[in-house]
Amino acid sequence: MSAGTISENVVRERIADVLMMLASITSGSTSDRLPAELPEDDPFAALYAGINEVVDTLISGQERLETYKGELEAKLDLIERQRSAIRELSTPVIEVWANVLCLPVVGVMDTARSAEMTEALLRAVTEKKARYAIIDVTGIEVMDTRTADHFLRMAKAVRLLGAECVVAGISPSIAQTIVHMGVDLSGVITYRTMREAMEAHAKAGSFSKHEALANGADTQNGERDRESRRQENGG
């Protein structure tokens, strides 16, 4: 085996073959390879085989990476979808502070949800000896009249357990539902946001819950809050 056995023209041709194949691989082809049918004593045979092998390895690595990337994206997508589903389907009770509970409601407030919430809230108030519970309905646009009624009853039931239950983030449409129902709002205090409900509680300290609520209500100037305070005082 010596390079002297092939002409310079052939050498040029072979080099051109290699360059063209590499160029086509670079531009995205995955199937181009150098011809394998060179005579065995051809000095280029071993070089071709070597180059083909390297290209094979590179391409299969690339393909694995693509598959992996695809799977990863599909999984992230699934996780994202599951996450929003979990948020919508669960009824978490978060102890934001000692003796302070928060129940954020995401998604819809249907009858199953309101029954679940009642159970979760009453249990948590007892178990965690909570004195203040905030139900955060920000993002809930609509409630059926009967559900809203049940909801307000639940808030009052919490009082029987020695805690205060306030509602944050009631939407205009739900407020309207409640007004139309003509239910007794006494004992149910509302805040525009979860933050305001927390601040109201923190401001007065957690010693006297009734004072805390009264002071909290003083910081409000929304019509609905005045309304609920009036109701609170009246009832």
Added chain:
Amino acid sequence: MSKGVSIREKLDVFHARQHVRGLAGQLGFGHIAREELAIVASELATNILKYAGVGELEFRTVEDPVRGAGIVIEARDAGPGIENFSFAVRDGYGGSGPLDPAKLLTRGGIGAGLGAVVRMTDALEYEYEAGNKCVRATRYVRPERRDVT
């Protein structure tokens, strides 16, 4: 145009809701109506899980010459069926009569699911044939609605 969402587990209730929200958006339902339809789908799907175990929600669009576009939700299952539908749609009632208020909570509901469906749709029908049950709720974009009050 129609699409079925099979109801086998709690996650499917979410899928049914998402589907009807999308459909309502396409048909030009407003924000509130869309969320009301999500509650309707939720109640019908939850009842399937609760009383039949498995079933299907089918969503169709309809076009009424007077009321314009609408969505029909058909809830089907092969469960025991509803004994008395006019009882079932009443708040605080089950399919066979008034529910015991003391037991309401422990049975995982407040007995007002179908009542809410009535209040949030324009028509509600019930069919029971050869073991197959279908609750059909229709809601139009331009409604002549029963007043919620």
